[in-house]
Every structure is written in C-alpha cells, then in structure tokens.
Amino acid sequence: xxxxxxxxxxxxxxxxxxxxxxxxxxxxxxxxxxxxxxxxxxxxxxxxxxxxxxxxxxxxxxxxxxxxxxxxxxxxxxxxxxxxxxxxxxxxxxxxxxxxxxxxxxxxxxxxxxxxxxxxxxxxxxxxxxxxxxxxxxxxxxxxxxxxxxxxxxxxxxxxxxxxxxxxxxxxxxxxxxxxxxxxxxxxxxxxxxxxxxxxxxxxxxxxxxxxxxxxxxxxxxxxxxxxxxxxxxxxxxxxxxxxxxxxxxxxxxxxxxxxxxxxxxxxxxxxxxxxxxxxxxxxxxxxxxxxxxxxxxxxxxxxxxxxxxxxxxxxxxxxxx
Amino acid sequence: xxxxxxxxxxxxxxxxxxxxxxxxxxxxxxxxxxxxxxxxxxxxxxxxxxxxxxxxxxxxxxxxxxxxxxxxxxxxxxxxxxxxxxxxxxxxxxxxxxxxxxxxxxxxxxxxxxxxxxxxxxxxxxxxxxxxxxxxxxxxxxxxxxxxxxxxxxxxxxxxxxxxxxxxxxxxxxxxxxxxxxxxxxxxxxxxxxxxxxxxxxxxxxxxxxxxxxxxxxxxxxxxxxxxxxxxxxxxxxxxxxxxxxxxxxxxxxxxxxxxxxxxxxxxxxxxxxxxxxxxxxxxxxxxxxxxxxxxxxxxxxxxxxxxxxxxxxxxxxxxxx
DNA sequence: CTGAAAGCGCTTACAG
DNA sequence: CTGAAAGCGCTTACAG
Numbered sequence: 234x235x236x237x238x239x240x241x242x243x244x245x246x247x248x249x250x251x252x253x254x255x256x257x258x259x260x261x262x263x264x265x266x267x268x269x270x271x272x273x274x275x276x277x278x279x280x281x282x283x284x285x286x287x288x289x290x291x292x293x294x295x296x297x298x299x300x301x302x303x304x305x306x307x308x309x310x311x312x313x314x315x316x317x318x319x320x321x322x323x324x325x326x327x328x329x330x331x332x333x334x335x336x337x338x339x340x341x342x343x344x345x346x347x348x349x350x351x352x353x354x355x356x357x358x359x360x361x362x363x364x365x366x367x368x369x370x371x372x373x374x375x376x377x378x379x380x381x382x383x384x385x386x387x388x389x390x391x392x393x394x395x396x397x398x399x400x401x402x403x404x405x406x407x408x409x410x411x412x413x414x415x416x417x418x419x420x421x422x423x424x425x426x427x428x429x430x431x432x433x434x435x436x437x438x439x440x441x442x443x444x445x446x447x448x449x450x451x452x453x454x455x456x457x458x459x460x461x462x463x464x465x466x467x468x469x470x471x472x473x474x475x476x477x478x479x480x481x482x483x484x485x486x487x488x489x490x491x492x493x494x495x496x497x498x499x500x501x502x503x504x505x506x507x508x509x510x511x512x513x514x515x516x517x518x519x520x521x522x523x524x525x526x527x528x529x530x531x532x533x534x535x536x537x538x539x540x541x542x543x544x545x546x547x548x549x550x551x552x553x554x555x
Numbered sequence: 556x557x558x559x560x561x562x563x564x565x566x567x568x569x570x571x572x573x574x575x576x577x578x579x580x581x582x583x584x585x586x587x588x589x590x591x592x593x594x595x596x597x598x599x600x601x602x603x604x605x606x607x608x609x610x611x612x613x614x615x616x617x618x619x620x621x622x623x624x625x626x627x628x629x630x631x632x633x634x635x636x637x638x639x640x641x642x643x644x645x646x647x648x649x650x651x652x653x654x655x656x657x658x659x660x661x662x663x664x665x666x667x668x669x670x671x672x673x674x675x676x677x678x679x680x681x682x683x684x685x686x687x688x689x690x691x692x693x694x695x696x697x698x699x700x701x702x703x704x705x706x707x708x709x710x711x712x713x714x715x716x717x718x719x720x721x722x723x724x725x726x727x728x729x730x731x732x733x734x735x736x737x738x739x740x741x742x743x744x745x746x747x748x749x750x751x752x753x754x755x756x757x758x759x760x761x762x763x764x765x766x767x768x769x770x771x772x773x774x775x776x777x778x779x780x781x782x783x784x785x786x787x788x789x790x791x792x793x794x795x796x797x798x799x800x801x802x803x804x805x806x807x808x809x810x811x812x813x814x815x816x817x818x819x820x821x822x823x824x825x826x827x828x829x830x831x832x833x834x835x836x837x838x839x840x841x842x843x844x845x846x847x848x849x850x851x852x853x854x855x856x857x858x859x860x861x862x863x864x865x866x867x868x869x870x871x872x873x874x875x876x877x
Numbered sequence: 878c879t880g881a882a883a884g885c886g887c888t889t890a891c892a893g
Numbered sequence: 894c895t896g897a898a899a900g901c902g903c904t905t906a907c908a909g
Contacts, residue, residue, distance in 0.1 A: 236616075236693055238886060249896045254888055264894060281691035283664075286671040287618065288886035290609035291901050294558075297669040300653065305639075307632055316656060317627075324661075329669040331622065331653040334638060339646075342605075347619040347651040348670065349608040369603035371558055450825030474825045481829035503772030503796045504826030507803035560902060571880045576904055586878060610902035613885050 237282045246276040253277070257284070290349050299323055299530070300350040301332045302341070304357035306418035309500075311519055312356065318523035319354070319530060326534070328352075342366045354530055356386065357421075375533040387425050389522075393547050394429025396515050397469040397497045400549045402437045406467035406495060409434060410460050412447040412479055414471045423471050426499070430469050442469070449474035453482030461488065466495060467555065473498035473505040476512055480554065495555035510553025517547050559604045568598040575599070579606070612671050621645055621852070622672040623654045624663070626679035628740035631822075633841055634678065640845035641676070641852060648856070650674075664688045676852055678708065679743075697855040709747050711844075715869050716751025718837050719791040719819050722871045724759045728789035728817060731756060732782050734769040734801055736793045745793050748821070752791050764791070771796035775804030783810065788817060789877065795820035795827040798834055802876065817877035832875025839869050 239257075243250045248269060255263035256273045265273075276282075290296040301316060320330040328351060333344065341363040352373040359367075359374070367374050401409050411430055413423045423444075431441050447453045447470070457479065460468065470476035476498030480490060488494045490510055498505055498514040505512030521543050528540045561579075565572045570591060577585035578595045587595075598604075612618040623638060642652040650673060655666065663685040674695040681689075681696070689696050723731050733752055735745045745766075753763050769775045769792070779801065782790065792798035798820030802812060810816045812832055820827055820836040827834030843865050850862045 236886090237691070239888095240886080250887080251889080251896060252894090255895095258888085260889090266894075269894090281688070283667055283688065283692040285613065285886050286667060286669055287609045287612035288901090289668070289888080291607065291613050291885090291903085292887045292889085294901070296609065307635055309631075310629055313629060313656075320656065329655075329666050331655055331670070333651075333653055334635075334642065344651050345605055345608060346611070347608055348653070366603070366605060369559070370605040450828040452829050477826050478829050481831070484831065502826070504799050504824070504830075506772040507774050507799050508826075509803070509806065509831070558902090561904095562902080572903080573880060573905080574878095577879095580904085582905090588878075591879095607902050610885090611904080613887085613901090614903045614905085616885070 236285075237280045239282070239284065242273065242277050242280060242282050245280060246273045248273065296349045296351050297328050298348060298350045299328050299330050299352045299354060300344075300348065301330055301354045301356065302335050302359070303332055304418075304421075305334060305336050306416070306422070311500075311517055311522070314519045315356075315523050315526050319527050322527040322531065326531075328534075330354075340366075345370055345372070352530065352534060354526075358387075373533060375530050387421075388542065389517075389546055390422055390425025391429035391432070393499055393515050393517070394426035394431075394469070395433040396429075396547055396549055397426075397499065398430040398433035398437075398442075400497060400513070400551070401467040401469060401495060401555060402433065402439065404467070404491075404495065404555065407439055408463070408465045408467070409439065409442045410463075410465045410468045411442045411444040412453065412456065412468050412470040412475050413444045414475055415446040415448045419471070426471060447471075447475050447478050447482075449478055451478060451481075452485050453478045454485040455482075457482035457486055457488065457494065460494070461486065466493070467491075468494065468496055470496060470498045473500045473502040473512055473514055476514070476554070477504060477508060480508060480512070491553065491555050497549075497555040501550055506552070508554070513552045513555040514550050515547050516550050518543075521546060558607075559602045561604070561606065563602060564595065564599050564604050567602060568595045570595065618671045618673050619650050620670060620672045621650050621652050621674045621676060622666075622670065623652055623676045623678065624657050624681070625654055626740075626743075627656060627658050628738070628744070633822075633839055633844070636841045637678075637845050637848050641849050644849040644853065648853075650856075652676075662688075667692055667694070674852065674856060676848075680709075695855060697852050709743075710864065711839075711868055712744055712747025713751035713754070715821055715837050715839070716748035716753075716791070717755040718751075718869055718871055719748075719821065720752040720755035720759075720764075722819060722835070722873070723789040723791060723817060723877060724755065724761065726789070726813075726817065726877065729761055730785070730787045730789070731761065731764045732785075732787045732790045733764045733766040734775065734778065734790050734792040734797050735766045736797055737768040737770045741793070748793060769793075769797050769800050769804075771800055773800060773803075774807050775800045776807040777804075779804035779808055779810065779816065782816070783808065788815070789813075790816065790818055792818060792820045795822045795824040795834055795836055798836070798876070799826060799830060802830060802834070813875065813877050819871075819877040823872055828874070830876070835874045835877040836872050837869050838872050840865075843868060 239250050239253045243253045256270050354375050476496050479496050483494050498512050501514045501516035532539050561572050561575045565575045578592050676697050798818050801818050805812050805816050820834050823836045823838035854861050
C-alpha cells in the first residue's frame with residue numbers, strides 16, 4: 234500500500250493539488266467554493282491522507298517542531314510541569330514540543346540530521362560547538378544565555394541555596410554545613426545551590442560551609458557524627474531526599490531535630506511533608522517558572538525581548554525541621 | 556546568510572553533489588579518491604554544512620527519528636531509565652529518540668504534520684483513531700499491543716500488586732487494605748496494581764481489599780483510624796509516597812509498625828529507605844525492563860518477533876515495615 | 878572513478 | 894475561482 238499523497242486526493246476529488254493544499258491549509262485569500270471544499274475534505278478523510286511533514290518542512294524551510302533539550306540527570310516533577318505548560322502554550326501557535334534527553338558526552342550535531350526543528354529550547358547549557366552548529370543551521374535557540382556560560386537556571390539554583398542559608402542564619406545558626414548529593418549527574422545543580430549557600434553565609438560574616446556528600450537513601454550517620462563533633466548546628470541539604478537521609482542520621486545518634494541539629498531541604502517533596510519532624514524546605518513556584526519559560530520561547534519566536542526573570546522565584550516552607 | 560547546501564560544498568570543492576553525498580554518507584560501494592574525500596570533508600566543515608533533515612527524509616521516504624509517546628502522568632525515574640537505555644541502543648542504529656508527552660484529550664494526528672518518525676514507541680496505549688492514523692501514514696508502532704487493549708505495562712502493574720499482596724499474605728495477614736493515590740492521572744496504574752492485589756487475595760481465599768484514596772504528603776490519620784476499627788492489619792500502598800503517608804498516619808495514632816499495622820509500598824524510593832521503620836517495598840528491575848523495551852523496538856524495526864516479557868520482573872525488598 | 882538528471886511531496890507565485 | 898509549473902535539498906539509479 235503506497236502512501237497517499239495530495240495528488241491522490243486531487244485526482245480523486247477532481248481538482249488540482251493547488252486547490253487541495255489551499256483547502257487543507259485554510260490558506261487565507263484562497264477562495265474555493267463551499268462544495269469543492271467539502272468534497273476535498275471528505276476525500277482526504279476517506280483516503281486517510283496524511284501530509285508529509287518532510288515535504289512540508291522542505292518546502293517551507295521551517296518545521297513546526299520545537300525540540301526541548303534536557304540534561305541527562307534525573308529531572309523530576311518541576312521540569313515535567315515546565316514542559317507541560319510549554320507544550321500547551323506553543324500548541325496555540327501550531328507548534329509541537331518534543332523532548333531530547335541529552336548526554337553531555339555526545340554531540341547534538343547528529344540530531345539535526347534527523348530533524349529540522351523550528352526552535353530549540355535548552356534547559357541545560359549547550360557546548361560551544363553545539364551552539365555554533367545550530368546557529369549555522371539557522372536553528373533558533375532559546376533558554377540559555379547565548380554568549381554567557383550561565384543560564385537562568387543556574388541563577389535560580391543560586392537563589393535557592395541562598396534562601397536556605399538565610400533561613401538558617403535568621404534562626405540564629407552560626408555553624409552551617411552543606412549536604413550534597415553523591416550522584417555526579419547532579420553536580421551542576423549542586424554547585425549552584427552550594428554557591429548560593431556560601432554567598433549568603435559570607436554576607437552574614439559566617440564561616441563558609443563545607444560540603445559533604447550524603448547519599449540519598451542511607452541514614453547519614455557518619456556525616457551527622459562529624460558535624461556534631463565540629464559544632465555544626467544546621468545543615469542545608471541539596472534536596473529533600475538528602476535532607477531525609479540527614480534526618481535519619483540524626484535519629485541514629487539520638488540528636489533532636491531541630492534543637493540539636495536543624496535541617497532544610499529543597500523541593501517540597503511529599504515524603505518530606507510526612508517526615509518526623511516534617512521537613513522545612515524550599516519550594517519552587519513552578520507555575521511562575523512555567524510562565525516565564527513559555528513567555529521566553531514565545532518572545533524568541535516573535536523576535537521580541539525576553540521577559541525578565543521573576544524577582545523572587547523560590548520560597549521557604551517552614552515546618553518542623555529548621 | 557543563506558543556508559549552506561550540498562551544492563555549495565560541491566562547488567567549493569570542485570566536485571558534483573553526487574560525490575559530496577557519497578563521501579559524507581560513507582556510501583558503501585562508492586569509490587572516491589582519498590584526497591577528494593579529505594577535501595570534501597574539509598570543505599563541509601569549513602562552510603559549516605549541515606544537511607537538511609527534511610530533504611533527506613523526503614528523499615529516503617523514512618527519517619532516523621523515533622518518537623516515544625509518554626502519558627501525561629508524572630513518570631519518574633523508571634521511565635527515565637527506560638528511555639535512556641532505549642536512546643543508547645537505537646543510537647547504534649543511527650536512530651534518534653525524541654519524547655512526546657501526550658495528553659489523552661488531544662489527538663496525536665497533528666503531530667505527524669510536524670514530524671515524520673521512523674517508528675513510534677508507545678509507553679501508554681493509543682486511542683484507536685491515533686493508531687489508525689499512524690498505520691495509514693506508514694508509521695511503525697511499537698510497545699503497545701496493537702489489537703488488544705492491554706499493554707505489557709498493564710501486565711507489569713498487575714504483577715507488582717500481586718507481589719505486594721503475596722508478601723502480606725505470607726506474613727499471615729488476613730485483612731488487607733489498599734491505599735490508592737488521589738492524583739487522577741495515576742488512575743490507570745493504580746487500577747492495574749489494585750487488580751493484582753485483589754487477584755492475589757482472592758487466590759488466598761481472603762476478602763477482597765477495599766481501596767481508599769490516600770493523598771501523598773499528608774499523614775493518613777483518618778484512613779488509618781478506619782482501618783484499625785475495621786480490623787485491617789496490613790496495607791498495600793500504590794507507591795512509597797503513599798506508603799509513607801500511611802506510616803505517618805500510624806504514627807499519629809501511636810500504632811506500631813509492623814506489629815499493629817504492616818505497610819508495603821512500591822518503587823524503592825530513597826525516602827522509604829530512611830523512613831522509621833524502613834519501608835518494605837516492591838522494586839522494579841529497571842535494567843531488565845530497559846533491555847526488554849529496547850529489544851522490542853529493535854525487533855519491530857527488523858521485522859522480527861517481539862521478545863517475551865521477562866518472567867519475574869519485580870521483587871519485594873523486605874525491610875522493617877512489613 | 879565521477880557527473881547530469883530524476884524525483885521524493887509539498888506550497889505558492891503566476892497565469893488564465 | 895482554478896491549474897500548470899517551479900523549486901525546496903537531498904539521494905541514487907544510470908550513463909559515461
């Protein structure tokens with residue numbers, strides 16, 4: 234069974250391909266009689282005509298496809314929400330979003346041999362080579378500062394870390410430690426958040442916190458013992474899973490939380506909300522972030538200026554642990 | 556700046572487009588002198604030539620793109636791992652994987668106007684209409700039983716539920732309850748797991764468990780009280796987040812776990828490993844599942860038979876809570 | 878060993 | 894109001 238083309242529809246409906254194209258694309262300014270219109274549509278449906286995306290793209294020089302490039306690391310619900318919203322917003326412009334999970338080790342160049350995207354949205358920074366290839370291929374790139382090596386996401390990470398530290402400082406802690414994840418793929422995130430914690434501590438004239446790796450899913454008994462011996466009274470954790478591991482470590486040593494050790498996470502994960510004590514955490518206002526991403530992409534497509542990053546994107550949810 | 560085409564490379568290198576195509580695609584059987592080869596490659600790089608995916612696809616009638624269609628619900632790390640592996644395996648065949656997060660309410664038909672995929676991998680079942688459109692467009696579809704309305708994922712979900720119940724039954728429990736999530740998007744998963752639990756209970760001649768919605772992230776105090784009053788001694792939870800909420804509910808009533816109430820989750824999430832008591836759970840052997848998915852897709856591409864679903868895909872990780 | 882030419886399926890300026 | 898024709902950029906049978 235050969236593919237059904239617009240020529241088949243035209244022949245069957247007794248018109249030219251031109252008319253078929255006009256009708257099926259609702260080309261403005263094309264005036265085709267009502268009955269012809271109906272007949273063409275009916276014929277297309279009956280034959281099961283599906284236009285060739287490749288031919289369309291080749292002819293128009295641009296596709297309706299937006300590729301979102303995600304980093305390799307486990308992304309979670311925030312990114313899901315972001316993409317969901319982006320998909321909705323772009324759908325109103327007739328654009329489709331497809332997601333590519335990118336391994337840093339591999340070049341993106343080969344991907345453009347398989348697809349001709351309208352626009353590429355980067356949620357991770359691109360390698361300079363990749364950026365150059367895309368620019369040369371005339372692909373529009375959004376979501377990452379094109380010349381700086383820092384994305385708005387990096388900035389957001391720093392803000393999150395700062396918020397954690399400021400909360401701890403405000404509660405009177407003076408010796409703060411940082412619990413970072415041991416998954417190397419999370420490094421870039423962790424570095425950003427840690428930088429924020431350190432900046433806030435420095436601003437409060439406190440000693441700069443040391444970072445110790447705390448694997449999620451194992452009680453952090455050793456780390457907690459070391460902190461206790463060093464006089465640390467509060468720890469900022471990379472995320473809620475890491476914070477929960479710290480909580481378990483404290484329990485193992487009979488340390489009372491938050492009196493003897495305060496703990497703050499990031500994510501506002503369900504597990505933290507039902508921990509004992511309930512975990513204090515930093516929540517990201519996903520709705521706001523989603524709006525911003527979608528607006529940035531739209532602006533880029535329209536050649537407008539990018540909207541400013543919202544002022545105060547994250548917030549502390551104070552519960553029992555800090 | 557106009558797009559660089561193979562004609563530009565040909566002119567600049569002093570050869571025909573034919574030769575450029577042969578060299579850049581390493582066409583077998585094309586014998587081009589070494590120095591010409593080098594010159595063409597060098598010229599292509601210098602000009603920043605990127606072949607047009609659309610033209611290539613149009614000409615060959617098939618693209619190198621595989622689209623994975625995911626359902627709308629929060630997917631999490633298992634699916635990430637699956638896709639990661641699939642991407643790796645297909646890369647060895649020169650294929651690229653792009654992911655589409657699909658809302659059931661919306662038709663997939665429009666997507667095929669933006670891309671011409673080589674193959675579509677469905678991790679959720681497709682609507683009959685969508686399936687028909689794809690077949691007509693000559694798109695190969697994998698990963699979902701094409702005529703039955705049940706995917707291998709549905710089967711897997713039932714197996715998980717059965718495992719939970721069997722573990723509880725083996726421990727001597729006779730009154731078992733089911734805690735399902737309140738996120739409606741998870742319904743399909745929850746139904747499958749619940750069916751497995753019920754089947755296993757029926758097989759053990761026990762009363763069929765009632766399902767009560769337990770929101771993740773809130774101590775399930777009311778649900779636990781009701782279970783206690785009804786003489787329930789064990790609960791199978793949809794996943795670890797829900798199980799943790801049950802654990803918190805038990806704590807709120809001073810119920811000892813597992814003696815007065817046993818709890819089993821699904822996922823082997825980090826938070827469950829550091830809970831008090833550590834959560835007993837069902838772990839999915841992601842590596843095996845990944846192999847199976849990748850092998851299925853490869854088989855479909857090669858026109859071979861799909862490999863059988865592995866016998867015993869999930870396993871109970873017994874810890875403190877059941 | 879290399880090139881001229883056809884054709885994939887579409888859209889759109891142009892002619893009628 | 895409708896059609897014939899060009900051309901998007903590539904690959905590949907064919908001729909030399």
